[in-house]
Amino acid sequence: MVLQSRSDQFAPLSFASLMADVSGDMGHALAQAKAFLEASSSCDLLAAVGQELSDLPEARFPDKRWFQRSYGRSVTDAPEDFMVGRGLFYLTEQRRLFLDCTAGHYQMTWGYDHPELRALLLDGIARGIVWDNHSNIPAAPVKRLAAKLIELANPGADLDLLQSDGRRLNTVLLGIATGTVACGAALKIMLGIYRRRKRGAGPPVFVILDGNYHGTDVLAQRLRGMWSEYFANLEVSTVQPNAPEELETTFARFGERVAGFMAEPIMMNREALSVEPEYLQLARRLCDETGALMAVDEIQTGFWFPEVMQWRRLDFEPDLVVLGKGMTSGLHPLSALLYRGELDHLEQYDAISTNGNAALAAYLALGCIALIEHNAAHIEEMGRYYHEQLWALAAEFPDLLVEARGEGYLSGLKFARVEDALGFHKAALARGLWLRVHAYHPGHSTVLSKFALVLDRETADFAVGAMREILRVRPWRQ
Numbered sequence: 001m002v003l004q005s006r007s008d009q010f011a012p013l014s015f016a017s018l019m020a021d022v023s024g025d026m027g028h029a030l031a032q033a034k035a036f037l038e039a040s041s042s043c044d045l046l047a048a049v050g051q052e053l054s055d056l057p058e059a060r061f062p063d064k065r066w067f068q069r070s071y072g073r074s075v076t077d078a079p080e081d082f083m084v085g086r087g088l089f090y091l092t093e094q095r096r097l098f099l100d101c102t103a104g105h106y107q108m109t110w111g112y113d114h115p116e117l118r119a120l121l122l123d124g125i126a127r128g129i130v131w132d133n134h135s136n137i138p139a140a141p142v143k144r145l146a147a148k149l150i151e152l153a154n155p156g157a158d159l160d161l162l163q164s165d166g167r168r169l170n171t172v173l174l175g176i177a178t179g180t181v182a183c184g185a186a187l188k189i190m191l192g193i194y195r196r197r198k199r200g201a202g203p204p205v206f207v208i209l210d211g212n213y214h215g216t217d218v219l220a221q222r223l224r225g226m227w228s229e230y231f232a233n234l235e236v237s238t239v240q241p242n243a244p245e246e247l248e249t250t251f252a253r254f255g256e257r258v259a260g261f262m263a264e265p266i267m268m269n270r271e272a273l274s275v276e277p278e279y280l281q282l283a284r285r286l287c288d289e290t291g292a293l294m295a296v297d298e299i300q301t302g303f304w305f306p307e308v309m310q311w312r313r314l315d316f317e318p319d320l321v322v323l324g325k326g327m328t329s330g331l332h333p334l335s336a337l338l339y340r341g342e343l344d345h346l347e348q349y350d351a352i353s354t355n356g357n358a359a360l361a362a363y364l365a366l367g368c369i370a371l372i373e374h375n376a377a378h379i380e381e382m383g384r385y386y387h388e389q390l391w392a393l394a395a396e397f398p399d400l401l402v403e404a405r406g407e408g409y410l411s412g413l414k415f416a417r418v419e420d421a422l423g424f425h426k427a428a429l430a431r432g433l434w435l436r437v438h439a440y441h442p443g444h445s446t447v448l449s450k451f452a453l454v455l456d457r458e459t460a461d462f463a464v465g466a467m468r469e470i471l472r473v474r475p476w477r478q
């Protein structure tokens, strides 16, 4: 049986009809732009970064007049919005070529349209792997992904012993689409365990790092200071990262009332600040002493290190690990919460997304992980190299830069003055470097990058060279 989308009344499904591309200009412009990116060498593309490629055809694209204000509603005239991408490069609708230094919104682990992942995707579809289905009947790739994440968290473990030991990281919640839901699930587990184990202790306390970002759920937002007037019988104690004495004092003050401690290993939402391993190890010890749970939010760091999860490099083991963002290399959001089996008390509808457990996305996630494993040495080496180059840059311009932050591909250039960070960011965009700046909170003045893992030396040198030139010329000061 073939279900037709056609009828006499409607045009067949096509790019032209769906995109209201009556003249065919948009389809033509996209095809030509894509063909250009595919035919050009990386070297040629680097030489053209920042230029408007006026030989490519122009087109009219839909505008953003119906968008929310905070998403650019006011920008309806010729925006530099995304048109097509390949690897680390993308062309805007105005045909300007950019080098994407942030892997999309930090989720395009292998850049745009990675050939092996594209082939895997088509192979999956051809084999009958469906895009999605009901979570109660998970398809093979979802089950395989669960096993793979457990293997990554417990390298070399005897799987039978692992399964029967509730103190080990042997349970995965994969029925969730976004990082927000995964973080929310971790927080609910903390609350639920607190209720079971410490009911008489008083209102639970979350110990949390200043500048945290664990998604857009109302409780996660409460952790960063929002909505506090609407919460009762729950306390949040915010501490400065890498300040061990304050952490000790806080745990000593609240004792068994601490329900949980949650942290990102690299605070990409606080100027790429690295949380020191010793600090996280101390948090682990204090959680053990007070019976609190420890969660690491690896939404940003996960899938960007050779070990896949960064905590595995830092010499401690959390109780809960939040993963998402780059897991499927941007195909479709799929997130995961890994935790100790003994904490497994949530019911199905306590933490679920309709689009969690998606089979094709899980298949892509397995491909993403395999690429990380195959390229582990390169990822280690390139991450170190890129970071060293940023440190060298910081040393070269001490009048502007305080330091380079982060680790590996997740980096920040901390400026002494916010005006310089903003000026640099503007100049970088004009040069064709898509970077982000953290300057919207008082004291924030950091330019962020998180290259996709296809970064090579030539491109890293180009990017750092372009940054060096901008720092030297300082166009915003003229």
Ligand SMILES: Cc1ncc(COP(=O)(O)O)c(C=O)c1O
Binding pocket: 177, 178, 179, 180, 181, 183, 213, 214, 215, 216, 264, 268, 269, 297, 298, 299, 300, 324, 325, 333
């Ligand atoms: C550290 C961290 N946690 C949680 C989230 C929320 O993830 P999502 O946007 O998929 O809900 C983000 C998103 O940027 C994040 O960076």
